[in-house]
Amino acid sequence: MSAHPLLRVEGLRVALDIGPEVLSGVDLTLDPGEIVGLVGESGSGKTTLATALLGHARPGARITGGTVTVGDVEILGLRPRELRRVRGGLVGYVAQDPATALNPALRIGTQLAEMAAVHLRGREVTAEVGAALEAAGLPSDRAFLRRYPHQLSGGQQQRVLIALAFLPNPRLVVLDEPTTALDVTTQARVLASVREMCRDRGAAAVYVSHDLGVVRGLADRVAVMYAGRVVETAPLGALFSSVSPPGARHPYTRGLLAASPDVAVRGAPRPIPGHAPSVTARPPGCAFAPRCVAADALCRTETPGQVEAGPGHVVACHHPLSGAVVPSEAAVVQDVVGEPLLRARDVSFSYGSQRVLHEVSLDLREGAFHALVGESGSGKTTLARVLSGFGGNVTGDLSYAGEPLAVSGADRPAELRRRIQYVFQNPYRALNPRHTVAEILRTPIRHLFGVPGDEARRRALDALGRVALRPEIAGRRPGELSGGERQRVAVARALVCEPSVLICDEITSALDVSVQAAILELLTTLRRDGLTVLFVTHDLGVVRAVADEVSVMHRGRIVEHGRTDDVLDDPEAPYTRSLVTAARGAVRQTW
């Protein structure tokens, strides 16, 4: 830490207009050229902090105290006109979703020229635009500049945004989860261009992410946020060190580390008990105390101050822990010997004239935890939906336990509709917002088994218990539940059907890591009871953690399949190799 930091945030407070604080006194410093990863789960206030660095608070919130100084400029004291010059010019910003951050009606070149015109002068513009695009790894010829945003891929759009942010040569760039919507291989390329641009232009960056793995591949230092406060700041090496003590000190940081699946490590990620408090219901004292193993009476009343834990390592905790984060037992994964229960033979699928599955074959063995991996557009969700009976323009054969299985769910016997259950990716759309949880669970029971009300209620409560939800949840509607709770209800809705096969379509991708860990733990428990699971995911870390077998999809074909360890340790197909390299690269590059 130098004596003249580039960014200094002191005592920053942001509150909602209706009262509660989103940020309660945040301190953060950044040296010139340094990249800090700002990590936290949803509701931690990380995006609020990111936008506050540009002097902005979203509608319904306002900045109520503290200072944000970049260089010699005190951002929060600026008048609107000065603030406009600082935004973009001194502090750049890259938004999370490139699809909505670029103006769809303007050509790429026009948007870049606009940014340049505001912050640069006359003749330099063309040269600067070209240089910025090249630095972001994009072509800079006229043909590219004449394109519209929708003519670019998601990764290219995101790199255009990065080029835009770096174009006026800002001293600080704030990046708000810029790779969350991207595939692993694309993500690796985008991260590489961020790193290069920071280095070449001497800019510092605040990189907001919910993903410790991404931050690990990019940042020099990590700041962990929880419930509106920075709970731990540490150099990257100190935080991730598993050999040299002290490692991560704050119980929450350690919980996050234990919950993050890692492609290199076998064993189920461990969930953090409880869930993060909402902005309106943060507990007094240390906000993490209710979920903390080390919490005592002091933690519940006194907010802990910042304690020096090492060089550049600060932790806000009364009882910091130390030592390596112990991975949980690795005995989850097993060799599956069962017969194929659900089989697909030469299955093709088309949307109109476009073919998205090309003669795919898949064997799902009885009792297996089978992962189906691929990037977006690889056809993994389509295959899962075909197996589940969504129907459509399908050719090829399906079979269940040796018997032929109809392609359309409507043509399957009720017994098979019940035995093969599908869980949707997005828990926010999968549950009817107008029904209570009890209704959501009772309806399939009554429909499939025709049992009377009392028995249906008993089975519904039983299913809630199996997914580790409290019985009080039964009276609530989905809108009153957190994302993780909703996804558990969705799993419970599948479980009440007493299925043999559970097809899970990216069911953890919309959830925080600690919640994902809890859902994965739930699934491994269920498969111990004999359930066969097909788990669709894009995350190789998750595959390594819980799957026995894996099939890798690329462009509508299965390019490789086998035991998880065999495939991930010694990938044969070139595509699998690039996936594994990208996933490991995000973790390893800095070591």
Next chain:
Amino acid sequence: MTLLPRDRQVRAGALLTVLVVLVAVLGPVAAPYAADELVGPAYGAPAPGAPLGYDYLGADVLSRVLLGGRSLVLTTVCAAVLALLAGATIGMLAAWTGRLADRAVLWCADVLLAFPHLVLVLLAVSMLGRSRPLVVATVAVTLLPGTVRLARSLTLGVMRQEYVEAARLLGYPRRRILFREILPNVTTPLLVHLGAMLTWSAGLIAAMSFLGYGVAAPAADWGLMVNENHGGLRIQPWAVLVPVALIALFALGVNTLAEGLGRTVARVEEER
């Protein structure tokens, strides 16, 4: 929901609506004279016993105001509710069935939309007579296309939701999916639309009375009163202003109420 709504807009809208509806419904009980009783000079100014003066024939304006709301409010509400029920059913079924039925329904709705509402209603009334059920039905028909289109697009949106897909996958009966999964998710915007329809329907029916195609004299009606007395607007304004104000307040009240309710529901859902 509590008995007294907390939202200011809902409260104001409800107050206005209730006020006008009370005048319309309870008015006939309180009217001092009959509608066709001539009790003073034509266009007579307000006098003791006749606080709003006398109309073009010499009937008591207050009595005619109190008597003339019931038919307007009743016809308006019946027409709008009928349009809502029929439109929602047709729209939901069209969206659910899809293909040919959907196209046919859309085509009919567009043809209906192409006619000016007032012309359509006047045509029907002059050809088929001016019985109240017929007026209700024709006004409802003019309101139908918008409702069908709205219900159809809302249903299409909800049908794409995954909970509906899940219900189909589990093989629930069609009726259950339509009534239990889809209907509760389209009711809020449809209720807001009902408010707008009440406004249009009130305007249309008042216009018909004004043009002489609605309630026939000597019976009292707010729209008719405007027609009868507009010649004496400068000597006896009350005979026109009071019925006009009541029609306007009714439309305003209903619209404010519906919009406020829609906003409240939307906000409750957003906060969750």
